[in-house]
Amino acid sequence: MARILVSRRRPSGRMLQVLATEVSDGNLAIDEPTGVLSQRRGALRPGPWTWLSQVHGDRVVQVDGPGDGAGTEADAAVTARSDAVLSIQVADCAPVVLTAPEGLAVAHVGWRGLRAGVLERTSALLAQVAPGPQTAVVGPCIRACCYEFGDSDLDALCGQFGDEVRGCTDDGRPALDLPAAVRIALERCEVSEIEFDGACTGCDERYWSHRTGGSPERQALVAWIEGP
Numbered sequence: 479m480a481r482i483l484v485s486r487r488r489p490s491g492r493m494l495q496v497l498a499t500e501v502s503d504g505n506l507a508i509d510e511p512t513g514v515l516s517q518r519r520g521a522l523r524p525g526p527w528t529w530l531s532q533v534h535g536d537r538v539v540q541v542d543g544p545g546d547g548a549g550t551e552a553d554a555a556v557t558a559r560s561d562a563v564l565s566i567q568v569a570d571c572a573p574v575v576l577t578a579p580e581g582l583a584v585a586h587v588g589w590r591g592l593r594a595g596v597l598e599r600t601s602a603l604l605a606q607v608a609p610g611p612q613t614a615v616v617g618p619c620i621r622a623c624c625y626e627f628g629d630s631d632l633d634a635l636c637g638q639f640g641d642e643v644r645g646c647t648d649d650g651r652p653a654l655d656l657p658a659a660v661r662i663a664l665e666r667c668e669v670s671e672i673e674f675d676g677a678c679t680g681c682d683e684r685y686w687s688h689r690t691g692g693s694p695e696r697q698a699l700v701a702w703i704e705g706p
């Protein structure tokens with residue numbers, strides 16, 4: 479069942495809600511048949527969702543109403559509107575929620591998005607749309623235990639984010655520590671508080687994994703602000 483990662487009152491009294499879905503909530507990949515998808519989405523949070531055609535890039539869309547921008551080719555979305563439901567589909571990449579006092583953003587963050595600066599761009603647009611200190615919540619993603627990584631790509635990421643992103647798989651091979659890279663990128667955006675969900679999509683059976691299971695299926699991270 480979908481887990482509530484955050485349910486927190488904002489300064490205005492409106493509630494911020496963040497859900498992470500699991501295998502038992504069904505496949506939320508955007509190429510699922512429309513009827514099936516809207517049923518699965520409706521069971522989690524009724525009303526239109528903003529979902530993105532994710533391409534591991536750095537484009538961020540601004541959402542000004544429920545369902546706005548659905549299907550846009552982008553990897554992040556930002557809103558200050560109540561009841562605009564923002565979603566990201568993942569199977570190993572990190573789903574990230576950024577919050578501001580009266581706004582929120584979601585981002586799809588894998589190593590290519592990190593290299594491209596998707597978090598920096600998301601944080602910058604959120605600061606425009608909803609000024610104030612930002613915090614972050616990072617949903618279930620692949621962790622170093624399961625994320626063997628080639629030397630040249632790993633060296634490039636270490637060049638950008640430092641040696642802390644160098645990890646080790648359970649069987650001792652070089653790995654990318656994706657949560658560490660996400661944390662470093664967020665800290666550079668002056669995000670003051672970062673909460674990580676501890677689950678690894680590679681070895682936790684509640685989640686699909688593209689890397690370890692070859693899954694075409696996706697779980698979703700869903701976030702919205704509730705209230706007038």
Ligand SMILES: [Zn+2]
Pocket residue numbers: 621622623624678679680681682
């Ligand atoms: Zn793992």
